[in-house]
Amino acid sequence: MAHVLSVDTLHGFVAERLPAVRAALDAHVARAMTEIPEAGDDYRDLWATLGAQFDGGKNVRPSLALAAYAGLGGDEPEAIVPVAAAMQMLHTSMLIHDDILDHDEVRRGRPNVAGTRRAALAGSRLSPAQVEDHVMTAALLAGDLALSSSYDLISRAPLPAHHRIACLDLVTRAIRSTIAGELLDMYSGLTHPGDADPMVVCELKTAVYSFTAPMLAGAQLAGGDPTMVGHLEKIGTSLGISFQLVDDDLGVFGDPEVTGKSHLSDIREGKRTELMRLGYHRGSAAARDILDGALGNSELDEQGAARVREVLIGSGARGQALGVARRHARQARRIALERIPAPLSGYLVELIDALEERTA
Template identity: 50%
Template sequence: MAPAALHAPPGPADAAELAQAVEDVMAVTEQVLEGFLTERTARARGVAPACGHLWSDLSGQVGGKLVRPRLTVAAYLGLGGSDPRAVAPVAAAQELLHTAMLVHDDLLDHDELRRGRPNVVGATRARLSARGFAARVVDEQAHAAGLLAGDVALASAFRLVGRAPVEPSVRVELVELLAAGIETAVDGELLDVASALLDPEDSQPLLVAELKTADYSCRLPLVTGAVLARVPEARAGLALVGTALGIAFQVADDELGVFGDPQVTGKSVVSDLREGRRTELLRLAYRDADAAGRAVLDAHVGRPDLDEAGAAAVRAVLVDSGALARTREVAARSARLARELAVATLPAPLAEYLGGVVDDLAGRGR
């Protein structure tokens, strides 16, 4: 049962006013984030060149659409919050948490590109290879850099929350939320890694999507905004909205990992197939394909040397088996639930604003 509609303190009068207010506060948030990265990089360079390289490479991975900070700011303002100084560092922390997850996820997936450019591991490899080190040494150093960069990004998320000018009791609650979000994401990441040991049909990609992506990417930022705004009764509704939104986003993102345009997404459309990632798209394909289709999947999915011709054959099975259409139905159903929950539980401007976010994130695979 969805939580009852709440009566929050007065916020923006409509979604347009909220959207403008969000962008105004996001400008402050970006300044906080940029200033923090500059500060920490300068400190690291004073320690040793290697430390400076690590922070510089990590800083290069921060950025993009800043969806998670924007969700925190939107929830805060939409529930009546009004102090940019309070929300900006906490919103920036959501982005550093996201960066940490990306760095570690790339490490686990053996990916060295992110958004079409070298990530921490890739940048470290290029720098050390240019200096003529042996391949084994470069591998070890690059792996260590990815692990340590993710660790320091996690620590930095907590540091930013600690800098927020809020009451100590609120800060403690924010730290608890952040720690719980990391714990849940690790649960999801572990299940994702372990799913490689399962037949695709026996995997649980929607559970992985909820734990690994939806919780820290959507639920945590939204609930954080409610805590900052001191509207505790909004937490339950925002948690449900965030979970549904995050699942829709991840399912759409998995589609882009196979059918997207790399020039637009910055993502390879063969790496997921080479890894044999247990997505809902792949699970449904194995479940519903005929014998000939399954033979194609068995021959190509999970091959490290998969080429575009093999990937095209797999895509044909994903379409012909109906897996692509059914995956889109899953994303659409979750997106619809997110919109309905927002309307039922949140102030109208915030519900309308989040409806636009749902349309943007869940419609990316179309």
């Protein structure tokens, strides 16, 4: 491949290779479904359900890996495709496990693994408790299959050993960071919402696996130097924090028809987001009482959620949280423009702008 000369050409490179990434994912699932013949239909069905989870996403992670690779001079597309597929597989595993923790059975407006399994068991002779066991087992194991597959895709990639090891190390780092962030997120439920530290959660739970790891994988395969890797890491951190803050806003204020997720679940789950932390710090005593009555209330209805939204807007908490998101986006944008060569810098700035203004 000739060296990429423009942002449009880089977009073209990414768009042309994303079908190959999807093909690599589908081929992996197809091979895995038949590699243990004695496993039976349930095993194959679980793989099929996992494969269906690839539909409907934005492909941010594989796109970043592809763009970083080509934008830094990589010229062997067949080398980056399986690694980009691994980044999407890793993302899929994180979504499945995150939905288990959040008790969600819908993703992108469609049943996720748990929701699919529950629908399959409708009308069965199982007790409600047995149905719950089946649903959670399917989701947990599907997430595990996806997690192991992210390693498998890289280990089988046509890469020099040192590149494979470096990319596997990135996956390991991403998994460990995400688990650390998930633990902080889940265990923050034991902490008063005003005393939580959601910014650390944003960095660990979202930034590393969603933005830093894919860009560093592409840079690794393209031969990026340590200084460039450092700049990309800073961009990934700031972009990840901005992304998560906007995501938290959409979890409360987004349109479910657009986001594909309930705008009640985050409040019902009692998520300790920066949005909620600021609501407690900026709100009046009466406002805090409203938040206390709603946060973690599994029976919260639309009327109760509307009162929470009024508090978050009226106190200025929403405006401040989105301001923090914009500040981190500006930081990522500045580094991209000042430290990253064209056309990758332009590609990243366009992505930063799009993610900052997204509605889903």
